[in-house]
Amino acid sequence: MQPDATQANTEATLSVRGLKKVYQTDGGDVEAVRNLTFDLRAGELACLVGPSGSGKTTLLKCISGLMAPTEGEVLLDGKRVTGPPKKMAVVFQEYGRSLFPWMRVRDNVELPLKNQGVPKGERDRLVDNALEAVGLSHVPRSYPWQLSGGMQQRVAIARAIAYQPEVLLMDEPFAAVDAQTRADLEDLIRVVWKKLGVTVLFVTHDIDESVYLGERVIILSSSPTVIQEDIQIDLPADRDQLNTRSLPRFTELRHHVYEQIQLAKKGHRPAAATSGGAGTE
Numbered sequence: 001m002q003p004d005a006t007q008a009n010t011e012a013t014l015s016v017r018g019l020k021k022v023y024q025t026d027g028g029d030v031e032a033v034r035n036l037t038f039d040l041r042a043g044e045l046a047c048l049v050g051p052s053g054s055g056k057t058t059l060l061k062c063i064s065g066l067m068a069p070t071e072g073e074v075l076l077d078g079k080r081v082t083g084p085p086k087k088m089a090v091v092f093q094e095y096g097r098s099l100f101p102w103m104r105v106r107d108n109v110e111l112p113l114k115n116q117g118v119p120k121g122e123r124d125r126l127v128d129n130a131l132e133a134v135g136l137s138h139v140p141r142s143y144p145w146q147l148s149g150g151m152q153q154r155v156a157i158a159r160a161i162a163y164q165p166e167v168l169l170m171d172e173p174f175a176a177v178d179a180q181t182r183a184d185l186e187d188l189i190r191v192v193w194k195k196l197g198v199t200v201l202f203v204t205h206d207i208d209e210s211v212y213l214g215e216r217v218i219i220l221s222s223s224p225t226v227i228q229e230d231i232q233i234d235l236p237a238d239r240d241q242l243n244t245r246s247l248p249r250f251t252e253l254r255h256h257v258y259e260q261i262q263l264a265k266k267g268h269r270p271a272a273a274t275s276g277g278a279g280t281e
């Protein structure tokens, strides 16, 4: 059952209630998202997958307060989001555009803390810790354009975690890096997530990535979007690229998610959307 959109879950860190987004264009209204309701508990790592154009980016923009929904609401710790909340950080796919090329790595990571008025000593400590967490302690004085794509994305991740967000939103952050770097960054996210206890919502096109990374996978239908399925990923918490991906359960889960996305692409709507973690069998 889809939970009542009017009932906020008081235990959730992030609540999306009856979210609808209609874009007004010269060609008429585009209903990108029809009705989305789900909650993320504190410290959860959930992946969001869905067909192209199903409204993943639209949803993240509404959650991060960059865009107002047409109907419904987003609650962070029970408070309605009406603009970018302090407790949230976003990492986008296009690291090249999100880092300032004229600023050194360290200054890029430090900037949001400066803007927030964090004192210098505390800023230095947070930046040092974040650079160490992403394995970039050795390049603080480099400029972003002197680094590889994967390293630049690490800088963007360091900037987000230095900010100590309660919720970290990631919009296809690894889509533009090579496969080997991507695998390393996936593992980095799991390490950082466990270490910091941050709540993560990770948007990806990649089904294997969603199953490997997530404790939970939320599958969106095709547009106008509702939740197609919301499943718990019951893989061992300690994951590694070789062993986890070789598990029979990994294969079962990825088949299941793949099938659901194929159904969504064909316009199949869920009979009764689940929320908060249904099994797959």
Ligand SMILES: Nc1ncnc2c1ncn2[C@@H]1O[C@H](COP(=O)(O)OP(=O)(O)OP(=O)(O)O)[C@@H](O)[C@H]1O
Residues within 6 Å of the ligand: 023, 024, 025, 030, 031, 032, 050, 051, 052, 053, 054, 055, 056, 057, 058, 059, 205, 223
């Ligand atoms: N600014 C906009 N104005 C009008 N329509 C828009 C706008 N942004 C997105 N849309 C439409 O809303 C729908 C959802 O788009 P969105 O980019 O959120 O989907 P997505 O799932 O992130 O797509 P992809 O997986 O291809 O990145 C699409 O039909 C898109 O054309």
